[in-house]
Amino acid sequence: MEIPSWVGKVATGVALSNPVTAPVVLGKWVADKASGALGPKTEAAPPIQPKASAPPPPPKPVAVEEKPGEIKPAYTQDPNTQTNGGQKLTGADGKWNGPEILNGQTQLSKDDPSYIAEQQNRCGPSAVLASSVMKGPDATGKLVDRLSFKAKDDDQKQELAGIKSRIADGTATHKDLSRVQHFMYQDYHVPGEKPGLSAAQMSQMEQDLSGTSKNMSLADFDNQQGSFRTTAKDGSGVEESPDKMKQRIEGLKNGQSFVQQIDSNGKGAATANHFVLMGKDESGRSYVYDPGAKTNQPQVVYQDQRPQAYSQYADGNMGITDQGQRAQVMAGSVMN
Numbered sequence: 001m002e003i004p005s006w007v008g009k010v011a012t013g014v015a016l017s018n019p020v021t022a023p024v025v026l027g028k029w030v031a032d033k034a035s036g037a038l039g040p041k042t043e044a045a046p047p048i049q050p051k052a053s054a055p056p057p058p059p060k061p062v063a064v065e066e067k068p069g070e071i072k073p074a075y076t077q078d079p080n081t082q083t084n085g086g087q088k089l090t091g092a093d094g095k096w097n098g099p100e101i102l103n104g105q106t107q108l109s110k111d112d113p114s115y116i117a118e119q120q121n122r123c124g125p126s127a128v129l130a131s132s133v134m135k136g137p138d139a140t141g142k143l144v145d146r147l148s149f150k151a152k153d154d155d156q157k158q159e160l161a162g163i164k165s166r167i168a169d170g171t172a173t174h175k176d177l178s179r180v181q182h183f184m185y186q187d188y189h190v191p192g193e194k195p196g197l198s199a200a201q202m203s204q205m206e207q208d209l210s211g212t213s214k215n216m217s218l219a220d221f222d223n224q225q226g227s228f229r230t231t232a233k234d235g236s237g238v239e240e241s242p243d244k245m246k247q248r249i250e251g252l253k254n255g256q257s258f259v260q261q262i263d264s265n266g267k268g269a270a271t272a273n274h275f276v277l278m279g280k281d282e283s284g285r286s287y288v289y290d291p292g293a294k295t296n297q298p299q300v301v302y303q304d305q306r307p308q309a310y311s312q313y314a315d316g317n318m319g320i321t322d323q324g325q326r327a328q329v330m331a332g333s334v335m336n
Contacts, residue, residue, distance in 0.1 A: 085111025085175035094170055098134040099281070099300045101177075105133070106293040109178035118185055121195040124202050124259065124331070125184035126291035127277040129177065131210055131257045131335045134281055134289075141167045144180055146209045150187045159183075184209070202259055202275065203332040210335040239327040242316025248330070249314055252280045256336055261329040262318040264292065272320050272329050276313055288313040 089101050107126040108119045132139040144164045151157035163180060166172035188201045197205070206212050240248075245260075252258075257279025261272040277289040286303040288310060293299075303310040312318055319328040 085109055085173060085178065087174050088170070089167075089172050089174065089177070090170045096137045096170075098136065099287070099298075099302075101133055101174075102130050102289050102300050103298045105130075105174055105177050105291075106299060107181060107291040108293050109175065111175040112178040112182060114182040117195065118182070121189075121197075122181050122185040123291045124197040124275040125181045125188070125205065127259045127275045127289065128202070128205055128210060128335075129180055129184065130277045130289045130291065131259075131279065133177070134257065134279065135255060137167050137170075142211070143209050146211075147180065147183055147187065150208070151183075152187070156183060196273075197275075199261060199329065199331040202261075206259070206332040206335055212333050212335050239320070239329050242319060242328055245316065245319075245328040245330070246314060249278055249280075249286060252286075252334065253336075254280055254284045255282050256280060256334050258334045259331045260288075260313070261331045262313065263320050264318060275331060278313065286310070286314075 084104050087104065090096055091100065105126075107123050108116075112119065129140075129143065132143040141164050144160055144167065148157050148160040148164070151160060159179065160183065163172060163176045166176060184205065185197070188205045189195075189197055190201075248258075257277050259275050260278050262274050262276060263272050264274040274292060276291070278287075279289075280286055288301050290299055290301065290313070298306075301309045301313070303314070316328055
């Protein structure tokens with residue numbers, strides 16, 4: 001921009017009249033004068049932009065007890081059946097993660113040709129198998145190997161050999177575990193008896209397949225006067241107070257577990273209708289594995305992640321009512 005010649009003359013006059021305020025006055029005067037000399041601005045005002053409509057508010061999160069990110073799409077979507085039979089047990093990294101495997105493994109499977117009536121009653125075998133799955137592929141392979149010793153025919157022995165081989169090379173699937181559940185049930189359930197396994201049959205299964213050295217007996221329990229415990233009616237399993245059960249859970253060593261028989265119907269009768277696995281993982285975290293299919297929920301409930309859900313199994317809420325008191329039933333013994 002070219003400065004008009006009159007600016008220099010005015011500047012000299014103002015400076016002489018008041019040397020202190022001259023710079024301020026001069027600056028404003030020159031700016032006003034120059035603006036008038038240049039004429040009014042001709043630049044058009046920017047167009048008015050229409051206001052964008054406000055985005056819709058985000059959906060409110062569903063309140064859950066779990067920690068953020070615990071519920072995952074890999075969990076069972078259908079409460080009536082498991083549909084991930086072809087999915088490998090090992091993850092994308094090729095590693096075996098027991099809790100993650102069991103979160104997608106229930107006692108039900110549409111990929112297993114066994115009768116649904118059997119699947120609905122094989123929670124016991126599922127719980128015993130889960131004890132080995134939590135320990136890793138070697139323990140799971142050993143259970144399958146022990147089961148093959150009881151194979152009723154060559155077809156069963158051959159199928160179990162294939163499953164053991166796939167567990168070893170990392171290609172085993174959830175269907176393979178479902179088939180192991182099937183053979184466990186068939187080998188320990190007595191044809192003609194009521195569906196499901198008794199505590200005695202469960203105890204024998206644990207002793208044969210998990211490497212447990214002996215059955216649990218009353219000699220293994222605290223005989224302190226006043227403690228509530230009785231033997232189960234079929235001569236196996238032990239009933240004890242919820243406080244005693246909590247002490248037993250706390251006393252487990254890392255990697256140990258046991259099967260608990262619970263009253264999942266909440267009828268309050270002196271009978272139990274469902275088996276779950278109580279244990280501590282290899283790092284010492286307490287958990288319960290419930291093989292009953294849940295919708296978009298973890299099958300493995302950790303105490304430190306879902307304390308309220310865990311307490312339903314550990315604190316006597318699903319125990320049985322016997323002699324006017326609440327009791328919990330331990331089926332078998334501690335599995336190492």
